[in-house]
Amino acid sequence: MAPVPITQIRVGHIDDVQELRKAKPTTVPERFVRDMTERPALLAFAPSSPCAVPIIDFSKLVKGNKDERQSELLNLARACEEWGFFQVINHGIDLSLLESIEKLSRDFFMLPLEEKQKYPMVPGSVQGYGQAFVFSEDQKLDWCNMFALGLVPPNIRVPKLWPTNPPRFSSTVEDYSSQVRSLCQNLLKYIAMTLSLKEDTFEKMFGVAVQAIRMNYYPACSRPDLVLGLSPHSDGSALTVLQQEKGSPVGLQILKDNKWMPVEPIPYAFVINIGDTLEVLTNGKYKSVEHRAVTHKENDRLSIVTFYAPSYEVELGPMAELVDENKKCMYRRYNHGEYSKHYVTNKLQGKKTLEFAKIESKKPTQ
Numbered sequence: 001m002a003p004v005p006i007t008q009i010r011v012g013h014i015d016d017v018q019e020l021r022k023a024k025p026t027t028v029p030e031r032f033v034r035d036m037t038e039r040p041a042l043l044a045f046a047p048s049s050p051c052a053v054p055i056i057d058f059s060k061l062v063k064g065n066k067d068e069r070q071s072e073l074l075n076l077a078r079a080c081e082e083w084g085f086f087q088v089i090n091h092g093i094d095l096s097l098l099e100s101i102e103k104l105s106r107d108f109f110m111l112p113l114e115e116k117q118k119y120p121m122v123p124g125s126v127q128g129y130g131q132a133f134v135f136s137e138d139q140k141l142d143w144c145n146m147f148a149l150g151l152v153p154p155n156i157r158v159p160k161l162w163p164t165n166p167p168r169f170s171s172t173v174e175d176y177s178s179q180v181r182s183l184c185q186n187l188l189k190y191i192a193m194t195l196s197l198k199e200d201t202f203e204k205m206f207g208v209a210v211q212a213i214r215m216n217y218y219p220a221c222s223r224p225d226l227v228l229g230l231s232p233h234s235d236g237s238a239l240t241v242l243q244q245e246k247g248s249p250v251g252l253q254i255l256k257d258n259k260w261m262p263v264e265p266i267p268y269a270f271v272i273n274i275g276d277t278l279e280v281l282t283n284g285k286y287k288s289v290e291h292r293a294v295t296h297k298e299n300d301r302l303s304i305v306t307f308y309a310p311s312y313e314v315e316l317g318p319m320a321e322l323v324d325e326n327k328k329c330m331y332r333r334y335n336h337g338e339y340s341k342h343y344v345t346n347k348l349q350g351k352k353t354l355e356f357a358k359i360e361s362k363k364p365t366q
């Protein structure tokens with residue numbers, strides 16, 4: 001997808017948060033300070049109130065006995081319908097690969113700024129190193145550095161943005177991403193089963209699915225009460241697979257029953273969330289849930305995120321099986337390429353991006 005022409009966007013100076021942090025200032029620049037309504041209430045969650053995001057044991061789905069498979073499918077259905085988020089354990093991906101991608105991502109972010117800036121995320125684009133989703137000079141900035149790459153199909157790849165340093169970075173991204181791709185395909189198979197659809201429904205519908213990876217690095221911040229690591233948003237994908245670095249502080253929060261709830265990192269588990277695309281396809285039965293990241297006063301945090309979505313050519317809309325007289329059609333039909341363009345050319349703003357597809361509910365006439 002071509003970047004939005006650079007001349008149209010004036011984003012002002014974007015400080016690199018890792019460089020800002022080096023001097024350990026006690027204040028943060030105004031552009032990172034959130035309005036009162038957006039600031040995270042860090043004391044709201046005592047350590048005794050962990051977020052009970054459901055845990056799915058993938059090995060039970062794949063090789064459990066009949067009862068185990070049935071009961072884990074039910075757990076998956078409930079997780080998708082009531083939470084939009086779940087953690088997957090025993091997913092079968094080599095743990096050494098998870099350790100390697102964590103180490104190499106961290107090594108990348110620890111490179112000198114000039115080295116990382118060889119792969120710039122230019123304003124209006126979403127690949128490379130920098131801050132995505134900044135479109136104006138007065139927009140508040142996230143306390144986060146990102147590095148993102150398009151992976152599949154090959155025509156979304158930008159070879160000059162693939163780092164040669166650290167040396168094993170790019171080959172590890174390839175190995176990791178091909179295993180995460182299989183995981184997404186399998187999860188979508190089980191998700192189809194929870195909806196009483198044929199297991200290959202999404203695979204057939206998606207064509208050659210689009211896949212991208214983004215590493216998010218959140219330096220420690222002296223004023224975690226004033227800033228956000230990542231603005232509230234839902235993901236535009238069908239599914240998102242998130243790996244939180246082992247030993248990370250809690251940072252991810254999801255909006256559940258109008259409250260921000262933290263998601264505890266589980267070593268070697270993946271956090272999976274339903275993206276906007278599955279919300280549309282299921283006519284809102286499975287919803288994409290708004291989430292954000294907060295920062296920590298002493299510790300930095302790293303997350304590695306895979307976005308998995310249909311091919312850009314695919315026309316999407318609620319599936320006929322999920323629309324009836326009791327559940328009227330809530331979203332219009334559109335082309336996924338158009339939605340992707342809409343998503344990446346707007347700032348992160350909760351679930352507003354999905355208004356693109358919503359059918360206005362008519363007020364009853366008096």
Ligand SMILES: COC(=O)C(/C=C/C1=C(C)CCCC1(C)C)=C/O[C@H]1C=C(C)C(=O)O1
Pocket residue numbers: 001126127132146148149150151156210211212213214235236237238307308309339340341343344
């Ligand atoms: C910074 O990027 C994102 O947050 C992001 C973008 C992903 C992409 C690339 C890095 C390369 C080109 C493809 C794509 C747009 C997927 C988020 O991705 C979400 C948004 C949509 C839409 C989606 O499918 O995943």
Ligand SMILES: O=C(O)CCC(=O)C(=O)O
Pocket residue numbers: 214216230235242251252291292293302303305
């Ligand atoms: O870092 C996190 O925990 C959240 C990342 C995220 O939501 C994203 O990259 O879309």
Ligand SMILES: [Fe+2]
Pocket residue numbers: 233234235240291
């Ligand atoms: Fe996200």
